[in-house]
Amino acid sequence: MLQQVNGHNPRSDGQAREYLREDLQEFLSGEVLLYKLDDLTRVNPVTLETVLRCLQARYTADTFYTNAGCTLVALNPFKPVSQLYSEYHAAPQPQKLKPHVFTVGEQTCRNVKSLTEPVNQSIVVSGESGAGKAGVQWRPPLHPANFLYF
Template structure:
């Protein structure tokens, strides 16, 4: 979202912003993105009118502006009187200038049906993608994936391909990758917004591998397997010093307590987490004790 100074007669000059709009319309409409100039006072209706004119769309149809955040994880239909510029100013700095779609924060222009519902054209694309994925899984089409969320699916299992796949996913902030039923985690050394209650709910009672790899997926499988089979479950966390074992443990405990307490906060999680440092000190003491006799 680039900024420039714009003046108007009879009122103080104010900054103008360039908003990039991505149309998601029927195949008969133009699919090229457009750039609309707006100020903080510009409403959603103003931005839609400018986008319609820029894209040369049918003005007799009704359109809505949708704010997409977190790569499609959240979609909000803006009201007619909302300020899109105010929305953009709340985005991460990297997404404010040009807000390309790969950054996960952008605006969609969609068409509204006569009954007021939104015409989700992308549902057709999702159905096509699902059909294509099934053909690939059956071996009738070659795999064209940029990366694999399960290392067992690599077409050629070599150390170079394995590291290349992990690096490619890591650069997309995908720090988790499966290796069968094993979860490989790479420490990002920063906070990622993928551990909130929404993700706990999303992975609840889901088959392992059905969704994107996540530490919550393992916690969920262990929890529901314990309930179903009435047998104790064990999750082994292994890694080098500084790899993030303690943090992964905290995430597992957070998810397990959330599942067992049905989302309600309690002292159970705090009690378990509070015992973590004591257990770690004990482990280090045992290692030193064993090392003294080597």
């Protein structure tokens, strides 16, 4: 028995797939708004294609950091971006800013320094060779959280 698919009543599995494809195309046609999604868990439907489209839209908008739940996805801009880090140095509450490597460092520091329940923390930086890992690793010393790197 076929169920209703996003408001459509398909007559066959093929038609159901077509409705889903149309809905996906409709979603992707709103790609202009994808760059505003700062957490990949908010992309709907969560598919490889929609996640990649969201990251592509954010990259095109020079937005190189995106959350994926509690994980930060950092894209290498392969170019100097002058204000990529300056906004975070001057922020009184950086944890309230958009996704950024400094926000990860800030949250890590708060968790370690917590008076109620200090928690051991790790920051894992992974990626292919030449992906910009070293650039990300060396940025936190610019931030007040620099004690994380002994």
